[in-house]
Amino acid sequence: MSVASPPRQTSRPPAAAVVEERPLRHPDTASRSFMTRRGWWLVVLNFLIPGSAQAVAGNRRLGRFGLGATLVMWVVLVITLLFAILAPTAGLSLITAAWLPDWLGLLRPLPLLIVQGALIAYAVLWIVLTIDTLRLVRLVKTGTGARFGIAALAIALMVVASGTAAYAQSAVGSVRGGLGIFRATGPVVPPDDGYYNILLLGADSGEGRDSMRFDSISVVSINAETGATTITGIPRDMPEFPFADGPMKDRYPNGHEGHADPDCGWGSGINQLRTEVEVCQDGSELYPNAKSEASSPGVEATKDAAEGILGIKIPYYVFIDMHGFASLVDALGGVDINVTERLPKGGPPEGVDPHDVDAWAIGWIEPGQQHMDGDTAQWYARSRYTTSDFDRMRRQRELQEAILAQFKPDVVLTRFNEVVAAGTDLVETDLPQSLIPTLADLGLKAKSQPVQTVELTPAGGIDEFHPDYAYIAELIQTTLHPPTPTSSGE
DSSP states (O other): OOOOOOOOOOOOOOOHHHHHHTTTTSOOTOOHHHHHHHHHHHHHHHHHHHTTTHHHSSOOOHHHHHHHHHHHHHHHOOOOHHHEEEHHHHHHHHHHHTTTTTTGGGGGHHHHHHHHHHHHHHHHHHHHHHHHHHHHHHHGOHHHHHHHHHHHHHHHHHHHHHHHHHHHHHHHHHHHHGGGSSSSSSSOOOOOOTTEEEEHHHHOOOOOOOGGOEEEEEEEEEEETTTOEEEEOOTOOSSSOOSSSHHHHHTTTTTTTTBTTTTTTSSSGGGGGEEEEIIIHHHHOOTTTGGGGTOOOOHHHHHHHHHHHHHHOOOOOEEGGGHHHEEEHHHHEEEEEHHHHHEEEEEOTTTTTTOOOHEEEEEEEESSEEEEHHHHHHHHOOOSSSSHHHHHHHHHHHHHHHHHHHHOHHHHTTHHHHHHHHHHHHEEOOBGGGGGHHHHHHHHHTTTTTOOOEOOOOGGOOOOOOOOOHHHHHHHHHSSSOOOHHHHHH
């Protein structure tokens, strides 16, 4: 007589127990209400903690990968936030690879390229996880009305998440492109007597560039400790100026007075130097290294002149193309200027009397407080037929200060790509990339301080026809290094 064997034991629990213990992974598909609630939960989990939906209800390997990527993202964001709050200069130095030695300068875009690639990969991962989450939801098992809502929410959250990552990588790309205006390599010149001095040039480089002259010439002096900024305006027609040591001083040891060549189209003013050096003469013989150092003979000659006039060292320049100046103002959302006199837009065509303003003006800038767009701001800086060059210098300085004031965090963040793109299009410079973190740190310090201006005009006590250059050099020294008050207050 055979004995019945006991029933085989299985380690697998009944299906009902599985559903009870792990309802997200093994749901009761017959319950539409439960499947609907489960669908909403999975979609929200996928958005809040990407990879979690797969970890609890789908492919665990994909879930672990998504959770790992999310953890890395949050760690990087926290570290970035800490750097931004506690050590912004160090953070900027790290991300721009300013710490690399000069001979590895061409690798400086690499960190930003890596960040861009990671953001693109994360955006793609979020799309993959969202599609897989919708698969796990089993929309056909959810309520008829809810299935469309669940799908719409999943797609909307995917667009928000992946779109944010895509925008972030675009912003990083803009930064990387913006860094292209700076020299990838090149030594950082130490401050001169406590100041970083930068020659700021403005001109319209549209048609007829061969005859382009620097209409706006100023020197920005930034205190290397405090960030305090002084802008010194040099009249474009300033005559008889001396040169600092260099090829132009060798050519004109007694200054530039009395030297002009009407046949070539240049005169004795400082704004004529580019034409003289690059159009009428072979500037590459005077400044053979200018091109390799991201400059030009005309700029270098103007640097030597500005150094001779002010008595300070000016190792760097920034050229602003007024032809694209309006785009930067528009990218910043406009600037606020208090207009003190009515100014015409436009200029007289050939053969038209410049004094007959009504015959050629294409519009007017009216007096009063104005929020200017790029076109109006450009004409505010250019207008000269009803006022003097000295008035125009003052207006240009007002615009410089207004633009600096508009570089507020909220403005830059909301218009980041536009600002960087506009700046890239209109700026040329020989500033090295390794100096960017230092200047950015000084710029943050400067935001809390007023910009000091010095105008070398009759209003500032300077003879416009025969300037006293010894007095100008002394004035600059006194301005940059004011005497320390004595204990008696004298």
